[in-house]
Amino acid sequence: GQNIDQPTEMTATEGAIVQINCTYQTSGFNGLFWYQQHAGEAPTFLSYNVLDGLEEKGRFSSFLSRSKGYSYLLLKELQMKDSASYLCAVKDSNYQLIWGAGTKLIIKP
């Protein structure tokens, strides 16, 4: 079966750095997405990786290793507004998105 694993919850301190991991086992791979979802709101697109390596976008970076079935989202200079759930999703060989259950990130002052 297809599976996406992420930690259920993480806590970090304002101003610090946090890394959210995502491991996947899917039938094929055509890209990996990270979305942010604030409580009670819709998911919004953060990043997309299709090749190995690091993609940087401001305070957020996303890394992919296809051989290891692994990605992480790195958030720097954490702000209170970064408190949200972070969803990892993989596009499989049929171009269907397989979603992880999400990681709830709690930022403390």
Add this chain to the structure above:
Amino acid sequence: NAGVTQTPKFRVLKTGQSMTLLCAQDMNHEYMYWYRQDPGMGLRLIHYSVGEGTTAKGEVPDGYNVSRLKKQNFLLGLESAAPSQTSVYFCASSDPGTGETGELFFGEGSRLTVL
């Protein structure tokens, strides 16, 4: 630019009642999707459409029907609601043909409770 709009935002149904959720997008996207989101689980695809007049089943289609009569609209119907259909429903659209990432744009969600 409204993006993806869902109506209604909230609804309470009794078991056996029927209802329709409406999704409208103004981005001229070809692809549209209906997902449900339940606590502790990833988004699960109910049905999707790759163009006007076409629909296809996703991961959890049972108990739901859909129609895509117009490119901008995607309707999700519950013919006989069951408590197991209590969930938050998200509509999304995308346009992979642009050569971009094919990222999904989501509506604000519709919270449905079936008693």
